[in-house]
Amino acid sequence: MNILKIREMVLEAGRPKIAVPIVSADPKEIIAECESIRQMPCQILEWRADKYLGAIENLEAAMEQKEFYLDIIKILDDINFIAAGMPIIFTVRSKSQGGDVQMGQEHIAEIRSLAAQSGLVDFIDIEFFTAGSTVDEVLLRKQIDEVHKHSCKVILSHHDFLEMPNPSELVGIVKRMANMGADICKVAAMASSKEDSKNLLKATAFLNKNDVGPMIMIAMGEHGKPARVSAGKYGSCITFASGKQESAPGQVDVYTMKKWLDDYYGGEEG
Numbered sequence: 252m253n254i255l256k257i258r259e260m261v262l263e264a265g266r267p268k269i270a271v272p273i274v275s276a277d278p279k280e281i282i283a284e285c286e287s288i289r290q291m292p293c294q295i296l297e298w299r300a301d302k303y304l305g306a307i308e309n310l311e312a313a314m315e316q317k318e319f320y321l322d323i324i325k326i327l328d329d330i331n332f333i334a335a336g337m338p339i340i341f342t343v344r345s346k347s348q349g350g351d352v353q354m355g356q357e358h359i360a361e362i363r364s365l366a367a368q369s370g371l372v373d374f375i376d377i378e379f380f381t382a383g384s385t386v387d388e389v390l391l392r393k394q395i396d397e398v399h400k401h402s403c404k405v406i407l408s409h410h411d412f413l414e415m416p417n418p419s420e421l422v423g424i425v426k427r428m429a430n431m432g433a434d435i436c437k438v439a440a441m442a443s444s445k446e447d448s449k450n451l452l453k454a455t456a457f458l459n460k461n462d463v464g465p466m467i468m469i470a471m472g473e474h475g476k477p478a479r480v481s482a483g484k485y486g487s488c489i490t491f492a493s494g495k496q497e498s499a500p501g502q503v504d505v506y507t508m509k510k511w512l513d514d515y516y517g518g519e520e521g
């Protein structure tokens with residue numbers, strides 16, 4: 252069960268697909284950035300909508316206005332048009348998970364639901380833990396069902412910017428995500444040593460062997476760079492690389508990533 256087909260793309264272990272995040276805050280810049288990323292050697296676009304939302308003054312009050320939703324739909328429509336068939340991930344990353352948006356999970360869920368309903372994106376990223384190691388199963392269930400109802404796929408994600416959980420913890424998190432109904436389970440954790448990256452790869456290989464997934468497993472930070480390339484071999488299906496600007500520590504630019512992947516896996520893509 253660790254293969255996922257999205258449009259014409261097959262996500263599985265092996266050479267990972269490259270996803271590039273759109274990180275601008277201003278709508279015009281978002282579109283220009285999207286156009287420029289579309290020319291880059293990548294296979295997936297991620298709209299980090301928290302960068303846009305984080306720049307809106309008094310976000311919760313703005314959410315009372317119809318224009319707020321229309322503006323998001325307009326941007327999504329433009330991104331979808333420019334993507335021209337390239338799969339799109341919609342992400343609202345909260346501050347506690349390293350993003351730019353600080354508001355109640357119910358509000359964030361509402362925005363995710365709008366994106367799913369729009370039919371303009373392929374994946375919705377949903378954060379697995381609400382606070383610390385708490386999972387709000389009721390809200391999570393509601394969001395997953397809502398996304399699936401609109402034929403969108405769910406990426407359940409977890410980020411740890413401080414440390415690398417040990418392999419059994421990593422395995423435990425991914426298994427819980429898969430059991431909740433994630434179409435893709437994603438864990439990005441900080442590697443402060445080679446050992447940390449090895450632990451992430453070890454957990455990835457174990458999960459892959461046990462048919463858990465598909466997964467996106469990322470070692471963040473300088474020490475994690477090699478694992479962003481090799482994790483595919485162990486079972487991770489997507490790696491993230493930067494276009495305009497990195498969206499997480501240790502992300503390399505998309506041209507470098509493509510070259511590293513070509514060298515590591517042989518051949519070319521994209």
Ligand SMILES: O=C1C[C@@](O)(C(=O)O)C[C@@H](O)[C@@H]1O
Nearest residue numbers: 272342439469491498499502
């Ligand atoms: O979750 C991820 C992975 C990421 O954090 C990274 O480490 O490359 C980058 C984010 O944009 C994306 O949403």
